[in-house]
Amino acid sequence: MPRKNVLPLAGKPLIAHTILAARESSLISRVVVSTDDAEIAAAARDAGAEIVWRPADLAGDMAKSEDAVLHVLGELESNEGYSPEITVMIQCTSPLTAAEDLDGTIGKLIDADADTALAVTAFHYFLWQNDAEGEAIAVNHDKSFRLMRQQRTPEFVETGAVYAMRTARFREVKHRFFGKTVLHETPPERRLEIDEPEDFRVAEERFGRLRRSREAALPARPSAIMMDFDGVFTDDRVFVSETGEESVVCSRRDGMGIERLRGLDIPMVVISKEQNSVVAARCRKLRLEHHHGIDNKLALARDWFADRGIDPKNAIFVGNDRNDVECMTFVGTAVAPRDAHRSALDAADIVLDADGGRGAIRLLADMIEAKQAGDH
Known part of the structure; x- marks a missing residue:
């Protein structure tokens, strides 16, 4: 050719x-x-x-x-x-x-x-x-x-x-x-x-x-986006130094995705079971509301929506493992990175064409922007 x-x-x-x-x-x-x-x-x-x-x-x-x-x-x-x-x-x-x-x-x-x-x-x-x-x-x-x-x-x-x-x-x-x-x-x-x-x-x-298939599964305008941290913002690995200090790898692309979503005025929050302060450190840098060390994610999610008067049926939850499934089924649209646990993949309405910690959130932001542009 x-x-x-x-x-x-x-x-x-x-x-x-x-x-x-x-x-x-x-x-x-x-x-x-x-x-x-x-x-x-x-x-x-x-x-x-x-x-x-x-x-x-x-x-x-x-x-x-x-x-x-x-x-x-x-x-x-x-x-x-x-x-x-x-x-x-x-x-x-x-x-x-x-x-x-x-x-x-x-x-x-x-x-x-x-x-x-x-x-x-x-x-x-x-x-x-x-x-x-x-x-x-x-x-x-x-x-x-x-x-x-x-x-x-x-x-x-x-x-x-x-x-x-x-x-x-x-x-x-x-x-x-x-x-x-x-x-x-x-x-x-x-x-x-x-x-x-x-x-x-x-x-x-x-x-x-x-x-079309991905955008169709998204709400026209999400009322909120909830996200797990490990396996969503990270690739689910942890690095341990000889002194026991833990670190993770995040994607700068996801940071840009959060900025794009903030520009759309969508409330966002991270709910994580992880105790390590690395969750708070990364979320503070991204200016994201966050709650870590949470064993009962669903209870916190219910309260979070109720306190803000937000309809969860028009919200998105991004999760990657079994302890996210309850929240994924509670909201209107469940999203999982491509490498999520099978239980999360089965619960997902949308499986992103990206792995956790490798641009999954940025891809979701692009999809939401495209959806809103199409609706206009």
């Missing part, structure tokens, strides 16, 4: 979608586009990327993606002395890629102390091929004994969207897979590569369906 990288998709040039996902990533610090095309460079800059101009010998159809990335790394090092520990190769032809896919792939590489990582989706199909005589040969199964899906060893298909690599070794071996390789599983609905005009139509439909 000629010029597909700059063709419009869901109101943006194709290349802009992956650039914006990378900019929203909590683990990516710099986004660079390699190109020899002025129009692509302009679209990439508009989306917030830097440009490294690609030489002619790397611009042909037969040029390898790895060679372009190696050229970028060489230019950044020679011009700035800059060499990242991890390099992430993102394909702009996978516009459904989310920041969570990027952070998940990078996080898997780090957590597993791996050398390379890639995004995949689950694969449940039976593969066949023809042998030299034209007879069909079963590839990934025994044709005489068809196991049920739950009995089969899980298989995964490469999405083609995200690859993470330890930079130093990558520059030595010059290909994207080396050493210990790990997989990060992403939702199958985001696996889409744009190659043909039909792919654009499929992508447009998926963008539209995703936006």
Whole structure:
């Protein structure tokens, strides 16, 4: 497809979608586009990327993606002395890629102390091929004994969207897979590569369906938003120092989401069972009303709504675990991050396309803003 990288998709040039996902990533610090095309460079800059101009010998159809990335790394090092520990190769032809896919792939590489990582989706199909005589040969199964899906060893298909690599070794071996390789599983609905005009139509439909289904479940104007802390503002991990001091990781994107919600004049409160003062510290910084060390969340929630004369049936509760379920069913709209406990996912009216501590609140803020803009 000629010029597909700059063709419009869901109101943006194709290349802009992956650039914006990378900019929203909590683990990516710099986004660079390699190109020899002025129009692509302009679209990439508009989306917030830097440009490294690609030489002619790397611009042909037969040029390898790895060679372009190696050229970028060489230019950044020679011009700035800059060499990242991890390099992430993102394909702009996978516009459904989310920041969570990027952070998940990078996080898997780090957590597993791996050398390379890639995004995949689950694969449940039976593969066949023809042998030299034209007879069909079963590839990934025994044709005489068809196991049920739950009995089969899980298989995964490469999405083609995200690859993470330890930079130093990558520059030595010059290909994207080396050493210990790990997989990060992403939702199958985001696996889409744009190659043909039909792919654009499929992508447009998926963008539209995703936006409509999520916005439809939201109240036109929420009366209030209640939120758990651990697993919503954090990724549910805790770091303990040798002196016993605990710390957590939060996303700056969620801080921006809270600011956007405050601009919509929606009352907000955090109710957490966690005793640690880190809850209060983070909430104070975000200027959020907060209650922590709470064993009976539902009782506090009932009182909070009653004291303010707010109808809970028009409110939102964002929770991630079993002790949130009562509150989630008490309010009108229950919301859960994608990595919440199964009990919270089952109780949720909306499951966000983001993990806790990785932009879930920001995504909810974007959805509420879009809902209100549509209603107007």
